[in-house]
């Protein structure tokens with residue numbers, strides 16, 4: 132026991148020192164604790180409690196919120212298979228079973244020797260190279276039987292992760308089509324130098340005295356010139372909502388800063404929408420462009436602190452990104468007096484998430500940055516006036532910020548000339564599923580679904596889920612529609628399903644996703660997403676009736692009208708979209724009555740069969756109308 | 761020159777900074793609610809207080825009143841939606857009203873009566889939520905927790921403690937107490953704490969006092985919640 136306490140102390144002391152015993156870094160401290168000790172033990176919680184002077188319940192509350200935090204032992208190797216529908220189509224489930232068999236471990240449990248656990252997680256941003264898994268939060272893509280067997284050997288041999296062959300962790304960018312963004316080829320600092328040139332002398336001086344923190348009077352050049360460029364560009368947020376970036380930055384710049392505070396720029400790299408992975412590629416190969424965009428935003432709004440909120444699934448990118456930040460500091464592109472501009476002080480800190488899709492919602496993200504449970508806030512006030520620690524805060528998507536850097540360099544008019552009138556610029560699409568060449572495709576806005584399908588080599592597509600589960604399901608008759616805010620908006624996902632696929636199963640997978648990711652704050656979504664999941668499972672088990680369609684409609688109404696945030700609002704979309712377009716996929720599952728109870732005695736006996744290790748005919752009741760059809 | 765909005769057609773005056781539910785309450789109008797309590801910062805989570813403001817659904821406990829708003833609350837459509845929320849709260853926990861000490865004093869039960877909820881409608885989830893009887897004076901029966909966080913706020917904002925907190929996520933969200941052991945007896949909870957008084961349902965119960973007031977003579981036995989509530 133004493134030894135254990137000493138181990139905990141020696142592991143945690145440097146972590147707490149690195150985060151300056153700061154309670155707002157609690158999520159980061161817990162994440163590093165988990166990495167160091169393989170779980171967050173009671174002793175670790177006690178140590179953190181003392182160091183941060185936080186109540187035990189608060190730490191337990193935060194630790195209990197995030198999927199990647201374990202307050203019970205979870206094995207030295209924690210394997211999580213991505214359970215997105217695309218990975219399912221790629222055979223992920225069979226590989227998971229193979230691994231469980233190989234390692235003698237039951238899914239969701241820890242092996243008897245405490246070595247390993249195997250379970251599933253939501254999409255990990257690798258659907259272009261799936262099936263994929265995370266082992267201790269590091270990504271292993273391109274799984275097949277041989278690779279899974281290899282992983283099993285390494286785990287059984289208790290080989291430390293650091294000694295695993297690097298090629299297991301190799302992630303490809305898979306960029307298939309480049310346009311202005313991916314082709315930009317900016318050198319670090321180019322956009323900032325252009326921005327500085329645009330800010331004339333008067334503006335720079337004014338920025339020292341006024342605009343930097345308080346905003347400039349209308350009409351005076353200076354950092355305001357940047358926002359003017361942005362306004363001319365027509366740039367709209369790439370994270371989903373499509374809000375005007377210039378309006379957001381302007382609102383933040385004009386928001387008063389409390390005494391002793393500063394403005395904040397946050398890059399939203401949570402990329403949690405299943406089937407989306409374009410931010411992964413930007414961060415891996417264009418990190419300078421993203422950080423440059425953040426710095427442009429800081430110049431424009433007068434921010435001194437920046438955060439990159441990196442989803443936990445992209446933990447493998449952390450060291451590389453820290454390296455880019457260090458290089459930029461050394462080059463005078465971050466830190467005090469950027470490019471020698473007096474008053475232009477700005478630096479960026481990286482926070483890593485821990486498996487919670489809802490933390491992509493900007494106010495939940497801010498809560499997480501503050502070391503709390505990722506619960507969306509009541510709004511108003513909005514983050515632009517009361518964000519991180521109550522300070523004016525801009526939260527923008529990775530791609531939005533990369534575009535901002537390009538606009539600072541090339542001007543707003545140039546950008547506005549690309550795409551459509553209401554949707555300027557290009558869009559990165561994460562194309563996955565039934566296509567010959569999955570990967571990232573950059574197209575000007577206004578491209579049709581059919582053109583993207585053609586480019587990606589899709590044959591026989593029957594549907595595309597644009598924008599992920601919370602987006603839109605587009606059927607064949609609509610392939611002429613355009614990717615644009617005014618037609619089919621997309622936060623980036625473009626999942627293709629050919630005619631072999633059962634669209635009911637697609638929707639059911641998404642219903643499970645929302646139930647798993649609901650934060651649990653509000654009644655309609657906390658309970659409604661589980662009820663919807665149960666309804667879909669009831670249909671899948673052959674116990675559906677036309678009555679259940681009405682139930683789904685009702686659930687949709689409650690979720691849309693009464694939920695607290697966008698997760699709940701869109702949780703029924705994929706089900707309704709597929710009912711509208713692929714009703715036969717549902718009707719095949721209906722039994723002929725108007726009502727069917729969800730309860731099934733034979734299914735209820737499954738745990739008994741499992742306990743007795745039986746699955747023969749004698750262990751089943753006569754099955755009623757449940758042939759696998 | 762006081763400002764007003766309309767609530768179901770009736771002019772309601774309000775002061776700057778008031779929420780819709782506060783102004784309605786001052787005017788003697790009841791809007792169903794569970795996680796709202798006039799003494800605490802609004803939480804906005806149960807959504808029972810949802811009204812329409814100029815046609816849009818909004819939680820009235822977190823929405824500021826503004827001049828000229830057209831607010832609807834006591835409509836069949838909204839009460840129907842509220843019944844569904846109540847049904848959700850009933851099936852996600854384990855509520856057996858006939859055997860519950862709080863019966864007759866429970867706001868969940870009283871609101872369900874008021875809004876005419878006849879059945880739970882959905883299949884029950886039957887979650888497993890162990891009872892905590894460790895404390896000599898107080899019993900915690902988590903089976904009935906609706907996660908309104910009133911105890912959390914009362915402990916933090918009034919008692920200056922942190923006896924309760926929410927943990928878990930999604931349908932697994934749960935109330936925890938401030939002790940490594942997970943037992944209320946090992947926290948600094950004490951009789952007299954506001955946190956032990958505010959639970960709208962039958963989770964936080966004083967021991968040996970359950971039936972001091974007989975069933976039939978309790979708060980909502982005598983008058984419906986719409987006429988009783990603070």
Ligand SMILES: Cc1cc2nc3c(=O)[nH]c(=O)nc-3n(C[C@H](O)[C@H](O)[C@H](O)COP(=O)(O)O)c2cc1C
Pocket residue numbers: 367368369370371372373374376399400401402403404488489490491492493494526527528529531532696697698
């Ligand atoms: C449940 C939910 C999840 C979200 N996830 C993300 C995300 O992963 N990345 C992102 O950029 N925006 C996400 N958003 C949108 C953000 O709330 C916010 O609108 C966005 O970061 C603003 O940046 P933009 O204006 O550049 O798009 C999400 C929203 C919701 C409701």
Ligand code: SF4
Pocket residue numbers: 489506507648649650651652653654656657694695696697698699700
């Ligand atoms: S809608 Fe869902 S995710 Fe959003 S606050 Fe409510 S429970 Fe949380």
Ligand code: SF4
Pocket residue numbers: 904905906907908909910911912924935958959960961963964
């Ligand atoms: S114990 Fe009572 S007061 Fe506390 S969250 Fe649960 S229902 Fe609300």
Ligand code: FES
Pocket residue numbers: 792793794795796803804805806807808809810819820821822
């Ligand atoms: S009373 Fe307003 S949301 Fe609960």
